[in-house]
Amino acid sequence: MAKKGEGYISKILAEIPAEGAPSEAKAPAETKPTGWEAPEIPRGAKLLEKYGECEILSLQGEVLPLYRLHIPQLTDAEKKLLKVTKERAAEEIKVNPDLTDPSALRQVFLKETLRIAGEEARKLHVPSGRVKVISELAVRDMLGYGALDPLIADDKLEDILVIGTGKPVYVFHRKYGMCQTNVVFEDDDSILYLIEKMARVVGRRIDQQVPLLDARLPDGSRVNATIPPVSLAGPTISIRKFRSDPLTVVDLLSFGTLNLEVASFLWSVVDGFGVKPANILISGGTGSGKTTTLNTLVNFCPERERIISIEDTAELQLPHKHWVRLETRPPNIEGRGEITMDDLVKNALRMRPDRLIVGEVRGPEALTMFTAMNTGHE
Known part of the structure; x- marks a missing residue:
């Protein structure tokens, strides 16, 4: 479930209207801090397409293409730094109710998280070069939908499908069909936190008595979520994205x-x-x-x-x-x-x-x- 302090900041942010996905998901690759670089293409893999933050690969022996995001790998110390940064940010960052522009709001949070992460990095002996990466991830988690943000921002995707803990997230690409991604949630709490956040944003409820969520996100996407006991293997999320330019x-x-x-x-x-x-x-x-x-x-x-x-x-x-x-x-x-x-x-x-x-x-x-x-x- 939501960690200490995150529920408070989420309630505040849920009242702020959002238009589309957070702006960092659409930022050019060159604006990303060190640590977001794309890994090498595996031997025997064929690069089908590369754009934004992703590469689409065809792997030997695999039926589905791989939709690979540029995800920074964190050490244990960096994971702890990310957690502490979000907790402190939830307590210390004061949100002006009149600030409704998503990009301006993000800049406020990024400035403060850079300060907080810099202070905590010295205590945890995390290299200063990793502070901006941690800050970007913290802002993405607090203002958006965490690891799903780059997927939600991709207009070439039609569906985003989270099927449980320890399993890859799947996406349906408008050109390549169903693809497996390299996005994996490590525990049920991470998925449940996102589901609860989505429910708050749209003013809906999901719990043991009402274990189903069917709603429309602020950007127009349709979200369907299930939690136990309805979904036996753990919480699931299905997001249907719609084209910004309808077909004629x-x-x-x-x-x-x-x-x-x-x-x-x-x-x-x-x-x-x-x-x-x-x-x-x-x-x-x-x-x-x-x-x-x-x-x-x-x-x-x-x-x-x-x-x-x-x-x-x-x-x-x-x-x-x-x-x-x-x-x-x-x-x-x-x-x-x-x-x-x-x-x-x-x-x-x-x-x-x-x-x-x-x-x-x-x-x-x-x-x-x-x-x-x-x-x-x-």
Whole structure:
């Protein structure tokens, strides 16, 4: 669980809005301190691509590519220095409530952690050349999501999957598919700390009574987390990242997802020739492109129309100005205040929608949705 002092600083930071991943994850390689250099490529490995803080390698005898981050290796003394630095920083750094810019906030923390780490390094006999590395790691842990930060910052990744302690984190790359990474969590507490931090940021709860978390992070990513007793092998995290630039029908045509005839037909039924659009159901397996297809089709809706979307976890990225987003809400600690998909569908019918988009249909909301179709809503 959270170490001494870290819970206090996390509660403060949870109130500060964040936009995207921490800025250090996107910094050019040359700005990194000594200790972040990429290790040598293993013998027999083939370099598929290199960018930012990572390399993607094809290894002999391995089915999956290796997504390798430039991770500094710490000695026992350096690990202790990192721990002490974070504990002192949690107690000593004072956050100005008016400071909401992520990069400015990071600079404040980096300046103070450099001072603290420098003082503690002398006591622990850690070389001064390693102080900046330790400070960067401390800031990343306190302001972001630790070892997952570089992965969250990579726009080429679609999914980030933590499956337990002592096991590599997996990622789904938009070009290379499923990849194994060199990121490994050493204990359950490290994963649980991240899960609890994510839950606090989005105002959700996860504990023994409610061992599931399904929410949307400030950058728009969808996070799903489980803890024992639901996940038998330990806590897990699944993060679905969405493109910052949604695909268009032109992209789907160039990818071969749609041909011109199908795209023209879908355009016709969505637009309805300005008279009567069709009701459309989109189905498919996990990661098959349902949300991408829906985002693309909604582009065919006339700008004059009012669109209302209903989702468990907001994922849609629509270009329309007259778009109202509704999202379900789980019950609070007392078991009250839950707002279901069915509740929102019924409410949306009273909001004069020209188009009604139901993100997921799994239960009683299906009946409500078909009722809405029969009333003339698209």
